[in-house]
Amino acid sequence: MTPEENTGERLPERKTHREELTTDQQIRRRTLKAFAWFGLAALVPAGIWKWITTRPRAGGIPAPFRKALQANEAVAGSYFSPTHLAPTFPKERAARKVRVNGWDGLKTALDPEAWRLQVEQPGKPALQLTLDDLKTLPKQEIIFQFKCIEGWSQIQHWGGVRFADFVEKYDLGRRPGSGERFGYVGMKTPDGGYYVGIDMPSALHPQTLLAYEMNGEPLTVPHGAPLRLIIPVKYGVKNLKRIGHIWFSDDRPRDFWAERGYDYHVGL
Numbered sequence: 163m164t165p166e167e168n169t170g171e172r173l174p175e176r177k178t179h180r181e182e183l184t185t186d187q188q189i190r191r192r193t194l195k196a197f198a199w200f201g202l203a204a205l206v207p208a209g210i211w212k213w214i215t216t217r218p219r220a221g222g223i224p225a226p227f228r229k230a231l232q233a234n235e236a237v238a239g240s241y242f243s244p245t246h247l248a249p250t251f252p253k254e255r256a257a258r259k260v261r262v263n264g265w266d267g268l269k270t271a272l273d274p275e276a277w278r279l280q281v282e283q284p285g286k287p288a289l290q291l292t293l294d295d296l297k298t299l300p301k302q303e304i305i306f307q308f309k310c311i312e313g314w315s316q317i318q319h320w321g322g323v324r325f326a327d328f329v330e331k332y333d334l335g336r337r338p339g340s341g342e343r344f345g346y347v348g349m350k351t352p353d354g355g356y357y358v359g360i361d362m363p364s365a366l367h368p369q370t371l372l373a374y375e376m377n378g379e380p381l382t383v384p385h386g387a388p389l390r391l392i393i394p395v396k397y398g399v400k401n402l403k404r405i406g407h408i409w410f411s412d413d414r415p416r417d418f419w420a421e422r423g424y425d426y427h428v429g430l
């Protein structure tokens with residue numbers, strides 16, 4: 163005796179029908195149903211994907227992706243601290259054969275004698291500095307784990323001047339009115355083939371260097387001679403080689419890899 167018969171209720175139509183199906187038929191039905199769900203599940207994301215990719219673009223990528231990146235960036239901004247230092251290592255741990263990655267902005271010939279660091283500031287004449295000018299500042303060395311977004315890292319040894327000391331010495335990057343510092347630093351190669359934007363707190367971080375040496379020797383061309391940025395609080399992409407121009411602004415300066423879909427800050 164089934165419970166239904168016990169309470170005198172009629173069996174629902176569908177159940178009666180199913181009970182008439184053979185086991186084989188039931189299996190086939192379930193399989194079909196599973197396939198239908200699977201098809202539906204595949205269709206919905208396809209629709210969403212189409213929606214995402216047809217949205218207006220923001221900063222070179224579809225706006226929904228940019229929004230997600232901006233949310234990540236807000237989080238990244240909140241855990242950055244100027245007192246948090248990247249771990250450093252003894253000199254013996256530094257790689258002798260240092261990896262080379264990225265040639266954008268390095269493809270044109272460069273005369274090291276004619277090179278000047280061009281520093282632009284609103285309302286002031288541009289500075290044109292030689293390497294010797296920079297070398298009057300205290301030399302700072304760092305041995306840290308350089309990290310490329312492509313998945314490799316290496317302990318490397320760099321020497322140069324602190325970006326913070328450089329900004330202090332030439333009194334750079336202040337807004338004309340208030341005298342407060344601008345929000346961002348822009349940097350690019352002399353030919354403009356590679357460019358990065360750095361938020362001011364990261365630029366002024368005590369481990370951020372304008373580097374002119376690697377393993378105690380002058381920089382080589384593939385590593386960014388005559389001057390490059392070393393910024394241990396960021397991934398490799400921000401460590402611009404062969405700096406030609408530096409400028410300051412409250413708008414985010416253009417950034418080569420951010421325009422190609424990466425997070426703007428790529429903080430570590």
Ligand SMILES: Nc1nc2c(c(=O)[nH]1)N[C@H]1C(S)=C(S)[C@@H](COP(=O)(O)O)O[C@H]1N2
Pocket residue numbers: 260261262263264265266267268309310311351356384385386398399400401402403404
């Ligand atoms: N001018 C310039 N700087 C650049 C790049 C580039 O392509 N051009 N690539 C970046 C990337 S992705 C990395 S990982 C580091 C690599 O520095 P290295 O070649 O000294 O190892 O340089 C960064 N700076």
Ligand SMILES: [Mo]
Pocket residue numbers: 263309310311312398399
């Ligand atoms: Mo990189």
